[in-house]
Amino acid sequence: MTGLATLLLSYSGFVGLALAMDRHQEQAELPALNSRRKIGWRVLGSLLLVLALMAAIQAEGTSVGISFWLGMLSIAGIACALMFSYAPRRVLSSAAVIGGAGVLAWLNGYAG
Incomplete structure (x- = not known):
C-alpha cells in the first residue's frame, strides 16, 4: 500500500508546485494569488513530495x-x-x- 501512497502523494505534490505558477493558476481558473499564497503552494507541494519519499523508503x-x-x-x-x-x-x-487517498494508503500501510 505504501507504493501506491508514493504515487498518489507525488501527484498531489506536483499539482501543489504547479499551482504556485501563474500560468497553471489561469488554467485551473483560480483567482490570481499573492506571493504569500504562492509560497504556501510551493511549501505544500514540497511537503507532499517529501512525504512520498518517506513512504517509498518505508516500503522498499x-x-x-x-x-x-x-x-x-x-x-x-x-x-x-x-x-x-x-x-x-x-x-x-x-x-x-x-x-487524501495517498495519506490514508500510507497510514494503512504504516499500521499494517
Missing part, C-alpha cells in the same frame, strides 16, 4: 526506495501534465482527493 528500504520514488515521480508528473492539458478545472479537486 533506502536505496531501492529512492529509485522507486524517482520512478513514481515520473509517472505522477505525466499524470499531472495530462490533467492540466485535458481537465484543468478539475486538477485542484483531483489533487485533494488523491492526496
Whole structure:
C-alpha cells in the first residue's frame, strides 16, 4: 500500500508546485494569488513530495526506495501534465482527493 501512497502523494505534490505558477493558476481558473499564497503552494507541494519519499523508503528500504520514488515521480508528473492539458478545472479537486487517498494508503500501510 505504501507504493501506491508514493504515487498518489507525488501527484498531489506536483499539482501543489504547479499551482504556485501563474500560468497553471489561469488554467485551473483560480483567482490570481499573492506571493504569500504562492509560497504556501510551493511549501505544500514540497511537503507532499517529501512525504512520498518517506513512504517509498518505508516500503522498499533506502536505496531501492529512492529509485522507486524517482520512478513514481515520473509517472505522477505525466499524470499531472495530462490533467492540466485535458481537465484543468478539475486538477485542484483531483489533487485533494488523491492526496487524501495517498495519506490514508500510507497510514494503512504504516499500521499494517
